[in-house]
Amino acid sequence: MSKGKLPKIIEFNRPSKYKPVKVLGGGACGQTVHIRDEDMNIDLVAKKYKPIVAKSDNPSIFFEFLARFRDEARILFRINHKNIVRVFNFYDYEEFDTSYIIMEYISxxxxxxxxxxxxxxxxxxxxxxxxxxxxxxxxxxxxxxxxxxxxxxxxxxxxxxxxxxxxxxxxxxxxxxxxxxxxxxxxxxxxxxxxxxxxxxxxxxxxxxxxxxxxxxxxxxxxxxxxxxxxxxxxxxxxxxxxxxxxxxxxxxGKFEELKFSDEEIEIYRNFSNEMGEVVASIYSGAKYNNDMEDIEEKLSSLYRSVMLESNIPDCSNLIRIFVFGGFRYYQRQYFDVKILKEFIELLRGLSNEKKSIVMANLYSRFDAAERVDPEISQDDEIPF
Structure with missing residues (x-):
């Protein structure tokens, strides 16, 4: 080869032989299949471009998804990290309007x-x-x-x-x-x-x-x-x-400080969280949570004073409104023990600001488990809000 000249393009035309094992799943853009490369003795995953929208039905969406599929391959080729799925190869068949991404198999x-x-x-x-x-x-x-x-x-x-x-x-x-x-x-x-x-x-x-x-x-x-x-x-x-x-x-x-809760504090929180989980049926889309701790404690104390002679809170919507800004639905016939409310208020009063933040983060995570609905959805007779 003369000095300064690049070598000719070398073609590697040996076809890879992959044995299908099972279909793993699919999405809007493609289907993933567990395959095995018998020659290399390794398991792999092939992701094939196979969109839910046919080209004949909606060509613009079909090719938009195909472009996104190719972008996924480009992204994977840019990154190399032990905690991110590895890509091994990419096959683009423009004449058939499809592509394949070959990735590591993760068990x-x-x-x-x-x-x-x-x-x-x-x-x-x-x-x-x-x-x-x-x-x-x-x-x-x-x-x-x-x-x-x-x-x-x-x-x-x-x-x-x-x-x-x-x-x-x-x-x-x-x-x-x-x-x-x-x-x-x-x-x-x-x-x-x-x-x-x-x-x-x-x-x-x-x-x-x-x-x-x-x-x-x-x-x-x-x-x-x-x-x-x-x-x-x-x-x-x-x-x-x-x-x-x-x-x-x-x-x-190592700049995180571990904050520990006592067994009694954990039990009081869980009692309150479990009761709230039983009462809240769903929360409207767009509703937000109250993050003002002083406001929460003041309203909880006010609510307790108004129900302290009862065994159960007569109207749980008043309790939920302390935490949720926006619409929600709740189970009217579900009881909430006043004693559990009292213990939760006393718990908050004795916690540091950092621990209060953790309690509220956990409680709102519990709320996130409730169904999110649109206000237009019809409501059951048992759920007045």
Whole structure:
């Protein structure tokens, strides 16, 4: 070869032979299949572009989804992290209007199922998730679909973030939400979503809400990172950590202070939380939570004075309104013990501000488990609000 000249393009035309094992699932853009490469003796996943919309029915949507599918492959090729699914190859068949992404096969459970089974590993899982999203942020990638099914934990306890079908490469610090994308939020979205804004700070919120849900489901009151988790879940954007780099640095420096609750404090909180869970039927879309601790304590005390001679609260809507700003539905015939209300008020009075914040974060996580409905939905006779 002459000096300064590049070699000719070399073609590798050996076809890979993949053996299908089973279909794993599908979504708006494609179908995922567990496959096996017999020559390499490894299991893989093939994600095929197979949208729910046929090209003949809606060509514009078909090709828009195809472009998004190709973007997912580009994103995966940009990142290399032990806690993010690896991509091995991409096959683009333009003549057939389809593509394939070949990725690593992950044997494990979604993050909530894993933590339900192994709650003692919640801190290790949290640290890995923060590290993964910090890496995405460093590579200007937004995931945009943070939900339990998209964060897996394998049999060795290793986190794997998957499914970048809604992923976005950032060209600036704030991404204006694509109007063609409509996600079904699994929790109350933060304030910036209503303004069409979505950035790394928004992802901080959704990761926080995911772990808040896991902690509520497993009653993990001694989670070491509870204080920072509460800050991640703040509805108001300016109150949240600005990005995952900040969170990762604080974790590495060990600057989180563990706050422990006594068994008696935990029991009082759970009694109150369980009663609230039995009373609240659903919450209207757009309703917000009261984060003014002084206002909450004052209203709870006022309510208690008005019902202290009763055995049960006559009208539970008065209690729910202390916490929920907006519409809701509740079970009129469900009783709420006045004694439990009294004990909860006394609990709050004896807690530090940091512990009060944790109590409210857990309580609102319990509220998030209630169904979200639109005001126009017809109401049952038993539910007057």
């Amino acid at each position: 494990g459970a979604d993050i909530l199922d894993y933590l339900n089974k192994y709650p003692m590993f919640v801190e290790k899982v949290f640290e890995q998730v923060i590290d993964a999203f910090a890496h995405l942020q460093e590579n200007n990638v937004l995931h945009r679909d943070i939900r339990p099914a998209n964060i897996l934990v394998n049999d060795s306890g290793i986190v794997k973030v998957i499914d970048f079908g809604f992923g976005k490469l950032l060209e600036n610090s704030i991404y204006e939400k694509d109007k063609s994308i409509s996600l079904n939020w699994w929790c109350v979205p933060p304030e910036e979503i209503s303004d069409g804004k979505y950035d790394a700070q928004t992802e901080v919120y959704f990761v926080g809400k995911l772990f808040q849900k896991a902690i509520e489901e497993n009653n993990l009151s001694e989670f070491a990172y509870m204080r920072v988790l509460h800050s991640m879940c703040m509805y108001e954007k300016e109150k949240r950590p600005k990005d995952f780099a900040v969170l990762r640095r604080l974790i590495l420096e």
